[in-house]
Amino acid sequence: MPGFGTICQMPSFQWKIQNFWNLNVNYGNFIESPQFTLIGEKGMLEKFVFKLYPKGSTVADWVGLYLILVDGTKCTVSFKLSILDKYEKLFQVCKDYHRIFHSKTGYGFPKFVEINKLKSHKEIVLPNGTLTILVELNGVKNKPKDPTMCLVVDLEKLTSNEDFSDVEIHCKDIRLKCHKAILASRSSVFQAMFTNPCKENQTGIVNINDMEPEVLQDLITFMYSCKVKKLKENVADLFIAADMYMMESLKDMCTTYMVKNLTNENAISYLNLADGHNSKMLREAAMNYIVENINDFMERPELKNVSQELVIEIMKKALNPTKN
Known part of the structure; x- marks a missing residue:
């Protein structure tokens, strides 16, 4: 049973x-x-x-x-x-x-x-x-604890422990106490920020105004624990944030989720997303999905948001499926 x-x-x-x-x-x-x-x-x-x-x-x-x-x-x-x-x-x-x-x-x-x-x-x-x-x-x-999981749990606790934080991230109405060493080790963008004499390194305050607070919180949580609380809801925005902060592991997680959850409603937006953020895997999967269901997409209003180059590529693949 x-x-x-x-x-x-x-x-x-x-x-x-x-x-x-x-x-x-x-x-x-x-x-x-x-x-x-x-x-x-x-x-x-x-x-x-x-x-x-x-x-x-x-x-x-x-x-x-x-x-x-x-x-x-x-x-x-x-x-x-x-x-x-x-x-x-x-x-x-x-x-x-x-x-x-x-x-x-x-x-x-x-x-x-x-x-x-x-x-x-x-x-x-x-x-x-x-x-x-x-x-x-x-x-x-009890069964011995997995030391790797113990490390993840302990690092995740740091997100709610301000005792040793040395940088504060401001995003609209939220303030997140973080640790330079963690952020720099997970993102080469933060690494460059904290190793150069820039304003953020001197003041200990990083202003991020180009993403929603909920997305930023998921981004920071992933840096500490490799977990994302709201992947389904924020996957597209997290994909963009991961690309922006050069976090390939998070970008791969988002890509995998989107590839597995392609639908008529999101395939075009995912194709645009992949094309604009250099994701070969997502671009290919979204393109193939659209081509395989081309009759469903011919009348979709989102198609007018696709670049001329992509439309031509879609039609060539649809007309010549054996060459794909």
């Missing part, structure tokens, strides 16, 4: 179950979480899952919850199961338990929480219909 919902590794583990009230599960039947791995005795990897009975396991009108060792050897686990409300406060707490698990066996609670109790507190306990179960584990170590 595939895992249902999402497992988030925190200091402990969270299982987030969306659309809890709409689960198509009858009394006596369960849904199963994705597997998560812990290090047990002698360094052995132990794989666990949760089993949740939304309509009851052996007791009607109660949600049942069990922790199961699905793949591993005998191990001892101390654990506590709870429900987190929308404020991440404990709503339902089961006391600490210390149990020995054998492979394919588990332990849990047929009366974990009363269904009527969830209904009466649904606004607090099930925000947007999502039930969050927290398991706090002792006696079994």
Whole structure:
């Protein structure tokens, strides 16, 4: 059975179950979480899952919850199961338990929480219909953290830590405290700015007025963490910003997204974008998409915004597909 919902590794583990009230599960039947791995005795990897009975396991009108060792050897686990409300406060707490698990066996609670109790507190306990179960584990170590991911997380924290910042970026109504070393290492434009006797290097203030604050925030976040919060919404503007600040990795990320998400509505604008910012991959993909769907594009008003050279190239490819 595939895992249902999402497992988030925190200091402990969270299982987030969306659309809890709409689960198509009858009394006596369960849904199963994705597997998560812990290090047990002698360094052995132990794989666990949760089993949740939304309509009851052996007791009607109660949600049942069990922790199961699905793949591993005998191990001892101390654990506590709870429900987190929308404020991440404990709503339902089961006391600490210390149990020995054998492979394919588990332990849990047929009366974990009363269904009527969830209904009466649904606004607090099930925000947007999502039930969050927290398991706090002792006696079994969590899976070792990936050192690369630890580095990403630690660097991302710098974006909200002003203690060691040495440059401030102004963009319309926002002010971002940043670090010259990070910006210079990620963008050759910033590197040149901070290694020459220019105004920005002397004042420690960089004014950026040619992009929206939301795009700038995504650009800076990517510099620190290689993450983008709103890639779908800002992909075209981020592509332009990445090209402007010579950040090839971000430009590649945006290019890949646009290539995979070409539609009749965006293909022409993406073609213009690629042609103006020297992206061979996006230019070729957008061009081929338009040619393959040429009948859909002949009457589109955006076509008049395409340069004469591009229109000629599109028509040549459409008329001579075997030469493409």
